[in-house]
Amino acid sequence: MxxxxxxxxxxxxxxxxxxxxxxxxxxxxxxxxxxxxxxxxxxxxxxxxxVRSFKARGTELVASLLADSGSRDVVCASAGNLGQALAWSGRDRGLNVTVVASRHATVAKLDRIRALGARLELVDGDHELARARAAAIAQHQGIRLVEDSLDIETCEGxxxxxxxxxxxxxxxxxxxxxxxxxxxxxxxxxxxxxxxxxxxxxxxxxxxxxxxxxxxxxxxxxxxxxxxxxxxxxxxxxxxxxxxxxxxxxxxxxxxxxxxxxxxxxxxxxxxxxxxxxxxxxxxxxxxxxxxxxxxxxxxxxxxxxxxxxxxxxxxxxxx
Structure with a gap:
């Protein structure tokens, strides 16, 4: 191959x-x-x-590596499932998780992100606008941006x-x-x-x-x-x-x-x-x-x- x-x-x-x-x-x-x-x-x-999806397999890797490095702040864009998974994995490792999502995302997913202790920021647009906003937050605050599918840990998980x-x-x-x-x-x-x-x-x-x-x-x-x-x-x-x-x-x-x-x-x-x-x-x-x-x-x-x-x-x- x-x-x-x-x-x-x-x-x-x-x-x-x-x-x-x-x-x-x-x-x-x-x-x-x-x-x-x-x-x-x-x-x-x-x-x-x-978290009722496969996404935590990847966020477990991301959160473990961040915790081991001493980093505590992380942001991602999500249609809902990645955000829930990162919130769950981050909560157990003392991370400060920010999730950016579309205001039009599934309400049940947004509610679960909040319940898991993440900070949730909503944008007036689709997932691609959420991706851009998450990248801007990461750059401005100097924190880790988790990009689903691009970050190899999400694929490995x-x-x-x-x-x-x-x-x-x-x-x-x-x-x-x-x-x-x-x-x-x-x-x-x-x-x-x-x-x-x-x-x-x-x-x-x-x-x-x-x-x-x-x-x-x-x-x-x-x-x-x-x-x-x-x-x-x-x-x-x-x-x-x-x-x-x-x-x-x-x-x-x-x-x-x-x-x-x-x-x-x-x-x-x-x-x-x-x-x-x-x-x-x-x-x-x-x-x-x-x-x-x-x-x-x-x-x-x-x-x-x-x-x-x-x-x-x-x-x-x-x-x-």
Missing amino acids: QETRLDIDRIQAARRMIDPIFLDTPLYRCEALEPGLGCAVNIKLETANP AATIGLELVDTMPSLDVVLIALGGGALATGVGHVVKALAPGAEVICVQPSGAPAMTRSWHERRVVTTDSTDTIADGVAGRYPIPAVLDDLLVVADDAVLVQEASIIAGMRMLLGHAGLVVEPSAALGIAAILEDRDRFAGRHVVTIVCGSNVDMDAYQRWVGA
């Missing part, structure tokens, strides 16, 4: 630094989903932890999911990975391609937030002027060049799915697996729904990456 920014030895070391409460999340075959999807569906449940997949599923055919900034896709993808090279790595993004997928297909950074998707956790507009370079090495394909398929995936996960998930976590199921023939008869893993959802919106979407 061509080189990426990641390294298997560092990822193995990362697993030893992460609080075990975030490791070894459930991985199981969900037979109830299979009649409707036509393939063997395996769920990697990254919501079974205190996510990559530990890949270690657990290949350790548990030797007959893995396909991994479906939600694609936003790219930490999850590049991290898991790197491990799968290094340790289970016969498995196909497919990234999935909403058609209403296609920047990284378009960039992967065109092999250059493609930006968009806006996003229009309920999957707020993956709704970026400006791909990071270094992350795209990694994604070009580890991903076999990147696909876009429609909003109706995302909602159908959320309904299936609720009805057949008993899982309440945020839209980003249903992207893998949406991909199967839109191309059943591609996955027919194969052993597929979908990473259910988050369950921090506004319940009023969720009930409107799924009719629960």
Whole structure:
């Protein structure tokens, strides 16, 4: 495999630094989903932890390194899940965490960030404006800026999911990975391609937030002027060049799915697996729904990456 920014030895070391409460999340075959999807569906449940998303695997590394260095102040931009994770990891290590988010972010995510003790600053714009504001705060105050997907620790933390997949599923055919900034896709993808090279790595993004997928297909950074998707956790507009370079090495394909398929995936996960998930976590199921023939008869893993959802919106979407 061509080189990426990641390294298997560092990822193995990362697993030893992460609080075990975030490791070894459930991985199981969900037979109830299979009649409707036509393939063997395996769920990697990254919501079974205190912050209900995979993001703490990376923030555990960031916060540990900061605490060891004596630094106490850190800022990040977040659609919600990274902010919660950094707040949780920072609280346990005595860090002063500032999170910048859009005023339009999911209320449940913002409330949880506050409850975990972080300082929350809201901006009147989307996630890209929050990224710019977080960078300005870091520069002005001279503190650590955590940039999701660009900071290698966020990718290494996510990559530990890949270690657990290949350790548990030797007959893995396909991994479906939600694609936003790219930490999850590049991290898991790197491990799968290094340790289970016969498995196909497919990234999935909403058609209403296609920047990284378009960039992967065109092999250059493609930006968009806006996003229009309920999957707020993956709704970026400006791909990071270094992350795209990694994604070009580890991903076999990147696909876009429609909003109706995302909602159908959320309904299936609720009805057949008993899982309440945020839209980003249903992207893998949406991909199967839109191309059943591609996955027919194969052993597929979908990473259910988050369950921090506004319940009023969720009930409107799924009719629960």
